[in-house]
Amino acid sequence: MKTDTLFYRLFKREPKLALELLGLDYAGDSYRFSSEEIKQTAFRIDGLFKPVSDDLDQPLIFVEVQFQADNDFYGRLFSEITLYLYQNKPKRDWLILVIYPHRGIEKTTSIEFLSFLNSPQLRRIYLEDYKNRSDLSPTLEFIRLIASDKQQTISRAKDLANRLGKIDLEGLDFIETILVYKLPHLSREDIKKKLSVYEVELKQTRFYQEIAEEERKEGRQEECLNLISRQLRRKFGVQPQLDNNLQALATLPLIKLEDLADDLLDFKVITDFEAWLTLHG
Numbered sequence: 001m002k003t004d005t006l007f008y009r010l011f012k013r014e015p016k017l018a019l020e021l022l023g024l025d026y027a028g029d030s031y032r033f034s035s036e037e038i039k040q041t042a043f044r045i046d047g048l049f050k051p052v053s054d055d056l057d058q059p060l061i062f063v064e065v066q067f068q069a070d071n072d073f074y075g076r077l078f079s080e081i082t083l084y085l086y087q088n089k090p091k092r093d094w095l096i097l098v099i100y101p102h103r104g105i106e107k108t109t110s111i112e113f114l115s116f117l118n119s120p121q122l123r124r125i126y127l128e129d130y131k132n133r134s135d136l137s138p139t140l141e142f143i144r145l146i147a148s149d150k151q152q153t154i155s156r157a158k159d160l161a162n163r164l165g166k167i168d169l170e171g172l173d174f175i176e177t178i179l180v181y182k183l184p185h186l187s188r189e190d191i192k193k194k195l196s197v198y199e200v201e202l203k204q205t206r207f208y209q210e211i212a213e214e215e216r217k218e219g220r221q222e223e224c225l226n227l228i229s230r231q232l233r234r235k236f237g238v239q240p241q242l243d244n245n246l247q248a249l250a251t252l253p254l255i256k257l258e259d260l261a262d263d264l265l266d267f268k269v270i271t272d273f274e275a276w277l278t279l280h281g
Contacts, residue, residue, distance in 0.1 A: 008033075021125050045060065056092050077096070077118045099127065232246065232273060
């Protein structure tokens with residue numbers, strides 16, 4: 001599961017999440033989240049919250065989501081941040097938020113970076129601490145859903161989705177996105193069925209609309225395949241050679257099948273169909 005991408009999408013949607021994790025009492029709309037490249041190096045600041053206003057009391061917030069054990073992580077992180085501060089000179093304080101799935105992933109750093117590791121400006125969050133908490137804000141409930149065990153994910157997603165008075169359609173869309181990341185063995189249709197507890201609201205989300213469009217395409221593809229099969233059999237008769245070639249059509253995208261439905265009108269012999277398959281298959 002690409003959890004870093006999932007978190008960055010969540011931070012983009014809910015800047016207040018990082019502020020709540022850090023215990024900072026600022027409004028969510030007072031920060032803008034972005035990813036920034038450091039000039040003339042191979043470094044990139046993956047997550048950076050910049051204050052929107054000129055209030056110098058609000059710190060910069062650097063965010064890293066670390067789900068892989070990495071002995072060089074802290075050395076690289078502190079090097080990126082100090083170089084960023086040197087190049088940009090933001091003239092304000094700063095904090096680092098590092099998110100780990102659990103404490104076992106975290107690795108210490110070499111002696112030259114230990115003073116950074118002990119800095120109060122470094123805040124570490126472990127998702128395992130949120131798995132069974134019940135005192136969370138609506139925003140932090142997304143963290144609990146991401147942190148949940150796979151067997152808990154569907155039931156917790158339903159519980160979160162049922163709180164529609166506090167979660168908008170974009171929030172529902174994000175719940176579905178979390179399920180796609182966490183439960184890749186389930187099809188989008190499976191996920192839709194499991195969340196049918198809020199079917200009326202679900203129909204308005206981008207996730208549901210994408211599924212509906214996929215279903216429409218599948219229906220059109222099946223209709224197109226049936227039409228092509230009937231036309232070719234009428235042209236060339238029922239024969240094993242044709243049936244074998246028709247099986248190859250199942251893997252073609254709808255746009256190719258629509259092209260074939262037009263082109264087959266010019267076929268004179270079955271080898272014309274075979275030549276088309278060789279060219280477009």
